[in-house]
Amino acid sequence: xxxxxxxxxxxxxxxxxxxxxxxxxxxxxxxxxxxxxxxxxxxxxxxxxxxxxxxxxxxxxxxxxxxxxxxxxxxxxxxxxxxxxxxxxxxxxxxxxxxxxxxxxxxxxxxxxxxxxxxxxxxxxxxxxxxxxxxxxxxxxxxxxxxxxxxxxxxxxxxxxxxxxxxxxxxxxxxxxxxxxxxxxxxxxxxxxxxxxxxxxxxxxxxxxxxxxxxxxxxxxxxxxxxxxxxxxxxxxxxxxxxxxxxxxxxxxxxxxxxxxxxxxxxxxxxxxxxxxxxxxxxxxxxxxxxxxxxxxxxxxxxxxxxxxxxxxxxxxxxxxxxxxxxxxxxxxxxxxxxxxxxxxxxxxxxxxxxxxxxxxxxxxxxxxxxxxxx
Amino acid sequence: xxxxxxxxxxxxxxxxxxxxxxxxxxxxxxxxxxxxxxxxxxxxxxxxxxxxxxxxxxxxxxxxxxxxxxxxxxxxxxxxxxxxxxxxxxxxxxxxxxxxxxxxxxxxxxxxxxxxxxxxxxxxxxxxxxxxxxxxxxxxxxxxxxxxxxxxxxxxxxxx
Amino acid sequence: xxxxxxxxxxxxxxxxxxxxxxxxxxxxxxxxxxxxxxxxxxxxxxxxxxxxxxxxxxxxxxxxxxxxxxxxxxxxxxxxxxxxxxxxxxxxxxxxxxxxxxxxxxxxxxxxxxxxxxxxxxxxxxxxxxxxxxxxxxxxxxxxxxxxxxxxxxxxxxxxxxxxxxxxxxxxxxxxxxxxxxxxxxxxxxxxxxxxxxxxxxxxxxxxxxxxxxxxxxxxxxxxxxxxxxxxxxxxxxxxxxxxxxxxxxxxxxxxxxxxxxxxxxxxxxxxxxxxxxxxxxxxxxxxxxxxxxxxxxxxxxxxxxxxxxxxxxxxxxxxxxxxxxxxxxxxxxxxxxxxxxxxxxxxxxxxxxxxxxxxxx
Ligand code: SF4
Ligand code: SF4
Numbered sequence: 001x002x003x004x005x006x007x008x009x010x011x012x013x014x015x016x017x018x019x020x021x022x023x024x025x026x027x028x029x030x031x032x033x034x035x036x037x038x039x040x041x042x043x044x045x046x047x048x049x050x051x052x053x054x055x056x057x058x059x060x061x062x063x064x065x066x067x068x069x070x071x072x073x074x075x076x077x078x079x080x081x082x083x084x085x086x087x088x089x090x091x092x093x094x095x096x097x098x099x100x101x102x103x104x105x106x107x108x109x110x111x112x113x114x115x116x117x118x119x120x121x122x123x124x125x126x127x128x129x130x131x132x133x134x135x136x137x138x139x140x141x142x143x144x145x146x147x148x149x150x151x152x153x154x155x156x157x158x159x160x161x162x163x164x165x166x167x168x169x170x171x172x173x174x175x176x177x178x179x180x181x182x183x184x185x186x187x188x189x190x191x192x193x194x195x196x197x198x199x200x201x202x203x204x205x206x207x208x209x210x211x212x213x214x215x216x217x218x219x220x221x222x223x224x225x226x227x228x229x230x231x232x233x234x235x236x237x238x239x240x241x242x243x244x245x246x247x248x249x250x251x252x253x254x255x256x257x258x259x260x261x262x263x264x265x266x267x268x269x270x271x272x273x274x275x276x277x278x279x280x281x282x283x284x285x286x287x288x289x290x291x292x293x294x295x296x297x298x299x300x301x302x303x304x305x306x307x308x309x310x311x312x313x314x315x316x317x318x319x320x321x322x323x324x325x326x327x328x329x330x331x332x333x334x335x336x337x338x339x340x341x342x343x344x345x346x347x348x349x350x351x352x353x354x355x356x357x358x359x360x361x362x363x364x365x366x367x368x369x370x371x372x373x374x375x
Numbered sequence: 376x377x378x379x380x381x382x383x384x385x386x387x388x389x390x391x392x393x394x395x396x397x398x399x400x401x402x403x404x405x406x407x408x409x410x411x412x413x414x415x416x417x418x419x420x421x422x423x424x425x426x427x428x429x430x431x432x433x434x435x436x437x438x439x440x441x442x443x444x445x446x447x448x449x450x451x452x453x454x455x456x457x458x459x460x461x462x463x464x465x466x467x468x469x470x471x472x473x474x475x476x477x478x479x480x481x482x483x484x485x486x487x488x489x490x491x492x493x494x495x496x497x498x499x500x501x502x503x504x505x506x507x508x509x510x511x512x513x514x515x516x517x518x519x520x521x522x523x524x525x526x527x528x529x530x531x532x533x534x535x
Numbered sequence: 536x537x538x539x540x541x542x543x544x545x546x547x548x549x550x551x552x553x554x555x556x557x558x559x560x561x562x563x564x565x566x567x568x569x570x571x572x573x574x575x576x577x578x579x580x581x582x583x584x585x586x587x588x589x590x591x592x593x594x595x596x597x598x599x600x601x602x603x604x605x606x607x608x609x610x611x612x613x614x615x616x617x618x619x620x621x622x623x624x625x626x627x628x629x630x631x632x633x634x635x636x637x638x639x640x641x642x643x644x645x646x647x648x649x650x651x652x653x654x655x656x657x658x659x660x661x662x663x664x665x666x667x668x669x670x671x672x673x674x675x676x677x678x679x680x681x682x683x684x685x686x687x688x689x690x691x692x693x694x695x696x697x698x699x700x701x702x703x704x705x706x707x708x709x710x711x712x713x714x715x716x717x718x719x720x721x722x723x724x725x726x727x728x729x730x731x732x733x734x735x736x737x738x739x740x741x742x743x744x745x746x747x748x749x750x751x752x753x754x755x756x757x758x759x760x761x762x763x764x765x766x767x768x769x770x771x772x773x774x775x776x777x778x779x780x781x782x783x784x785x786x787x788x789x790x791x792x793x794x795x796x797x798x799x800x801x802x803x804x805x806x807x808x809x810x811x812x813x814x815x816x817x818x819x820x821x822x823x824x825x826x827x828x829x830x831x832x833x834x835x836x837x838x839x840x841x842x843x844x845x846x847x848x849x850x851x852x853x854x855x856x857x858x859x860x861x862x863x864x865x866x867x868x869x870x871x872x873x874x875x876x877x878x879x880x881x882x883x884x885x886x887x888x889x890x891x892x893x894x895x896x897x
Contacts, residue, residue: 019694026780041698041865068455071490132768132862135400138598142411156429156504162490170491174427198396198859203389204769205861299496356698357864360778386875393860400597400859412601 010045010348012037023052027130027360030370034347034359041355046348050341054374061334066092066166066301069334074160076338077372079119080314082111085164087321090245091310092166093295095303095325102247103291104168109246110181110284111163112312113277117188118147119315120270120277123367127267128199130364131208136199143191146184150177166301168294181285185278192274200271209263213350213362216261223349224342227317228273229366232266234259239313251283263358263365270367302329316340316367340372424506429489432459432482433505434522441530442523444501446477450493458487477523484510485518543658543839571663579649579801584614586800586850593851594858624789629691632786636690641787641794643683648801650676655808656730658818658839669730670718673809674711677764680802681707684766684783687795691786699782702772702865706763709872710770713760714806716880720753721813723887734817741816749887754814756880758852761806763868766799768857772865803853804846811845818842 022033031052037044057076061069066088073084086108093100125140148158154174155161163170199205220230226237238255240248256272258265303325311320317339324333343366351359403409415422424430436442446463464478494502502522512518550570554563588603588611595602603610629637654673656662666672681704688700722728724745725736736742742750763770774782784795811817818838820830863871 017694019698027778038698041702064455065453067453067492068490071455071488071492128861132771133860134768135594135598135858136861138600142599145411152428153425154427156425156427156491157489160488162488165495170495174425194399198399199861201392202396202861203392204863204867206392207867208861208864355864355866356778357772357862396859397855400855403599404593404597404855407596409599410596410601411599414601 010047016044021359027363028370029126029363029368032344032368032370032373034363036356036359038356041357043351043354043356043359046351046359048344048347050344050370050373052374053371055371057375058334058336061331063330065329066303066331069331070164070166071160071162073336074162075371076336076375077314077316077319077340077369078159079122079369080115080316080319081160082108082115082163083312083314084319085162086112086246087310087312087319089164089166090312091308091321091323092301092303094310095306095308095323096166096297096301098167098295098297100168100295101291101293102289104293104295105247106284106288107169107173107293108164109248109251110281110288112246113280114147114150114181116315117274117277117281118144120274121147123270123315123364124195124199127361127364127367130360131205133199133202133205136195139191139194139198143188146187150180150184153177153180165294165297167297168292172293178285178288181281185282185285189278192271195271200267206264208357209267209361209365212263212354212358213365214260214262215346215350219346219349220261223346225317225346226339226342227313227315227367228256228269229266229317229343231256231269232258232365233261237318239311239318243311245310245312247284248280251280253280263361266365300329302327303331311337314339316369316372317343336375338372338375340368340370344368344373424508426506427504428506428508429491429504430508431484431505431510431520432487432493432522433503434480434501435503436524436527437530440524440527442501442527443499443530444477444480444497444523445499445529446475446480447498450497450502453492453496454487455490455492456486456488458483459493476529480522482520482522483518484520485515575649575652575663579652580797582804583797583800584618586804587614587617587796589847589850590800590854593854597855597858618793621793622790626789626791627786629693629786632692633690636686637786638791640683640687640690641791641798643686644680644798645683645794645801647676647679647683648798648805650679651805652801654730655805656734656812656817657842658837662731665729665731667727667729667732670722670728670733670809670813673730673805674715674718677802677805678707678711680798687787688783691783693786695779695781695785696783699772699774699779699785703766703783705865706766706770706772706868709869710760710763710876713756713872713876713880714764716877716884717753717757717760718809718813720749720880720884720887723884723891724750726891730812730817733813734819737816737819741814741819741821743814747890749883749890750814752879752883753887754810756876756883757810757814758849760872760876761810762853762856763872765802765806767803767853769860769862770868771857771862772868803850807846807849807853808842810849811842815845815849816841817845 016037017039019036019038020033021036022028023031028034033049033052035047035049037046055075057072060072064072069088070085073088074081076084121140121144125137128134128136128140151161152158154177155163155170215225215229215233217233217235219225220233220235225233225235230237234257236255236257239245240253241255253276256269256276258269303323305325305327308323308325309320311318313319318337319339320337322335322337323331326332347363347366350362354362413422434442434444446461448461448463451459451461460479460481460483461477462479462481463475465473466476468474491504494504510518551563551567554566557563558566591613592602603613606612606616628634651673654664654666654669656665664672684703684707685700688696688703691697721733721742724742725733727733727736737745743754766774772782774784779785784792787795818841820833820836820838820841
């Protein structure tokens, strides 16, 4: 890796004007601390300090059976809980060489996309709030509520659903599921243009985000940035396209790519992904095949000794699960490659030289979820 | 001249974009019918949680105060965070043989993550999710519940 | 025609006469000062509470929410409950803060807004301070508030408040220019700086209608610049919540915080009242040319109602701004002022001077 792409040496000086953004700061969206050095309004450098919400999920996994691990993955990136679940399930299914029924694949994919939609909606409203558009926050939450209601009806919980289980689903989706999802899509297709009127087109908003926090494609690769943040820098990294899982190989959708690499590009990628998610759901929702909601699994899952690896595309980027098994019913080692961790550390590169307000916009555009960073 | 016309076109584009946003918020301001807030706790009587809602773990009892729990302890093993404690007892049955029965099925609501594994794995379907969600109490010991009601016994047909 | 409007000067005059008949003239003046002071104090507090309530309701409806609805009917007493809560809160002393200035700052802010309030003409005959330089006076005292904000930021011995104070210093000082120039536009039209004079000059039509397009431009500039001057969204950089937690009043608690909060809302009222007075005819009723019948109906509406209707209309517009737009960045804020508003209002003033010289206005 060349020197120019990653500058990792930050020299602190005595007379630096340091402010600590966080751990309790309205715009860090969690317990994250930025040590920000300011020169007037301009950010000189920024050091993220993590670990305030470290719970040792990877270590905890070593004591849990594979069914029990699922509920821990919910609590990493809680906004893509379902997608996290699916990653672990897929590793186990691959290791056990279980073929999950088609119905499960379809439902999982629809739920992935609903989850992604809900996550992007929350990102949109939080991003608006970071930039001071407080009304955006409520509009986003209002629409997200519809998805959460669908979740609640089917799985009984709104945020952390633990609905996947190795081999399939905990139980079948609610009979109303298809109807309500379709209702939501028609509703949201009407509401999404409103988001554009309120924020995207707004001249103040555009001035705030255009040209701010430029990330080149090389930098995105060097830092391992993935997900919509990297796609804003024209880096095609969508796991749904590269290594399709679930029913993604059966649907048509575009990978949204932007070349500008600035905050606005990252914003537009996510807005585009909302449309794409709706497209995916519409293609699948009417064609869910009949069948079992789970494959036959033994009650005690023992992965054959060896290493297993699987990756999925969460709402924030690439989540990879790596399991080392020694043949026991608990994993020997479990490692998660979480997207937010890599996305966070590019912050200094993007924010240095900008204003404090830009820093807030950039951290909003990376859509960080702190429990996923600390795990 | 070109820059001047650009100055004004920028200005007007900016103003019209601002107006677009103000139209959205203004539209909602004049239509209070769109308000989505639910009036909790006034709507308590009509507020129905979904039947699948995971509010707490309950053990359904029938009209004879009987439940289906055999005290096998599978839910205790499967719970990822030790929210369930099973205390069993041995009592002689009709044939005079000692038989295992549930004495206390203790559920710690404060530790439960609502993963649903206990409900799913219970071999005799003795557990279910309750729809109660108002769990706020002043003493956390109240969150530890004994699920089998006092004096309850095992449903006969549940025995293999 | 305007004689039909109820004139408060008969009421105030009779109070004055009664007082003078009871006591010596010096004592009477003193008593009047005390009465006016008390009335203003009560009005100030009630207005502040009501504006906070109004803002919460307006933003709630915009955001598809209900807003305060628990304390009292429609939550009307919510802000009073909040005030009581703030009164009971501990005033946290900051270590190594400049204590004198720290305590002084909220008072400066609130006194500045209080002084400006005195010059607001509420209704016909209900006008406490009526100078020949009324517009100038309001501008001068309302900009005193920035001193309080700067002191608050500096004396807190904390970093976020300092940044917030510096921001608001830069912001208020520069937007003062546009506010002044846009008010000056109407001063040029009406030929007087006294607020009552400006109102009188609008008896046959408000300046926003009489003054052709330049007056309208001046009104828009005034709206934007005064929103910025009172530190409200989208220009609330001094207390940008997502950037500086609470900006210059981060370290304040309890009633001292309430003072800043109250002053902010009263300032909003003052600029709205000023805008209503200067551009929308103050307490003058709405008249259309020579529709006699219509004009007479309008005359029967009391002047105080006219004044408050117009003022609250402007307040609503300012709130509408805040709850729609994202916040500007500091450099964009200054760009907007120096590259757009200031040139526009300067050009506007030249245009108006030309119009007035040629006698092209009504
Ligand atoms: S609830 Fe079910 S799993 Fe738990 S002890 Fe009773 S029968 Fe066994
Ligand atoms: S739902 Fe999960 S955490 Fe809660 S008691 Fe059952 S197994 Fe334990």
